Amino acid sequence: MNVSVILCTYNRCQSLREALESVAASILPDSIDWEVLIVDNNSSDRTSDVAVDYCRRYPGQFRYIFEPRQGKSHALNSGIRESKASVLAFMDDDVTVEPDWLENLTAPLRDSTWVGVGGRIVPPFGFSPPAWLALEGPHDLGGILALFDKGCEGRELTEPPFGTNMSFRKETFEQYGLFRPDLGPCPGSEIRGEDTEFGRRVLKAGSRLWYEPSAIVHHPVPDARLKKEYFLRFLYDHGRASIREQERPPQILFIPGLYFTILKIIVRTLLGRTISWLFSIDSRHRFQRKCMVWMNFGQIAEILQFISRGNVTGDNQPPRLMSSKENRA
Numbered sequence: 001m002n003v004s005v006i007l008c009t010y011n012r013c014q015s016l017r018e019a020l021e022s023v024a025a026s027i028l029p030d031s032i033d034w035e036v037l038i039v040d041n042n043s044s045d046r047t048s049d050v051a052v053d054y055c056r057r058y059p060g061q062f063r064y065i066f067e068p069r070q071g072k073s074h075a076l077n078s079g080i081r082e083s084k085a086s087v088l089a090f091m092d093d094d095v096t097v098e099p100d101w102l103e104n105l106t107a108p109l110r111d112s113t114w115v116g117v118g119g120r121i122v123p124p125f126g127f128s129p130p131a132w133l134a135l136e137g138p139h140d141l142g143g144i145l146a147l148f149d150k151g152c153e154g155r156e157l158t159e160p161p162f163g164t165n166m167s168f169r170k171e172t173f174e175q176y177g178l179f180r181p182d183l184g185p186c187p188g189s190e191i192r193g194e195d196t197e198f199g200r201r202v203l204k205a206g207s208r209l210w211y212e213p214s215a216i217v218h219h220p221v222p223d224a225r226l227k228k229e230y231f232l233r234f235l236y237d238h239g240r241a242s243i244r245e246q247e248r249p250p251q252i253l254f255i256p257g258l259y260f261t262i263l264k265i266i267v268r269t270l271l272g273r274t275i276s277w278l279f280s281i282d283s284r285h286r287f288q289r290k291c292m293v294w295m296n297f298g299q300i301a302e303i304l305q306f307i308s309r310g311n312v313t314g315d316n317q318p319p320r321l322m323s324s325k326e327n328r329a
């Protein structure tokens with residue numbers, strides 16, 4: 001098996017060095033050929049210097065790619081196209097990985113049952129969340145901090161993994177398409193979800209994913225992300241992304257279906273969540289409900305934007321990855 005680790009980076013030269021140092025210490029069997037593709041998404045800091053330094057220190061193991069089109073999805077897709085490996089692993093520029101991370105994250109793909117694997121993303125040791133923040137149970141908001149912990153037992157995933165700790169067979173991208181550029185973050189926009197949208201696309205098609213708890217990524221939690229404003233802004237943008245992800249509903253009696261989508265959001269969820277937010281006694285429950293209200297606001301705002309542009313039909317298709325057979329044709 002040959003593996004490419006795709007690490008996209010933008011203006012994080014300090015944390016990038018730590019991320020690269022951790023993956024450089026990976027321990028894998030001699031039978032596995034592996035490399036790290038550092039995809040620089042048009043950074044303006046010393047990112048290229050850091051990347052080139054690692055390419056010199058580990059010739060043949062690290063490669064530097066420059067992607068001038070701003071947007072994480074462009075960078076991810078560039079790395080996928082550049083890789084010649086059969087298995088692709090993904091990590092971010094602000095995390096560190098365990099020495100056995102890459103081996104544990106890709107080993108399940110030796111079983112043809114699985115097309116992708118999601119690993120465990122944990123906070124720093126000793127991390128203590130604020131009293132208003134739940135990281136488990138029915139009011140869990142840990143995903144907003146990019147934490148993904150489904151326990152200590154491996155099992156089949158029924159939800160998409162997070163992009164900083166997942167692996168897929170490259171043929172999966174040939175079959176289902178690449179990451180959608182309209183969902184990945186880019187300067188001036190924090191609308192995310194390119195990773196989870198791809199995972200949902202794969203699951204919806206009937207392919208199967210595995211959760212591997214021994215593939216551990218350590219994710220920092222900066223103080224700026226432990227403010228309620230950050231969560232509300234994130235959920236608002238998440239609501240916008242959820243609408244972009246959906247196909248546009250058809251017209252009903254010459255009325256664009258998006259109007260009915262707004263009505264459905266208001267009647268089915270927004271009113272109940274607002275009441276629960278305003279009258280809940282438990283602080284964690286109350287804040288989680290408020291976040292869901294903000295998500296609904298984001299959904300409505302995105303729909304109104306589509307309507308104002310006259311974009312009420314059709315949907316955004318992901319870019320394709322040509323298969324090896326098509327490339328040879």
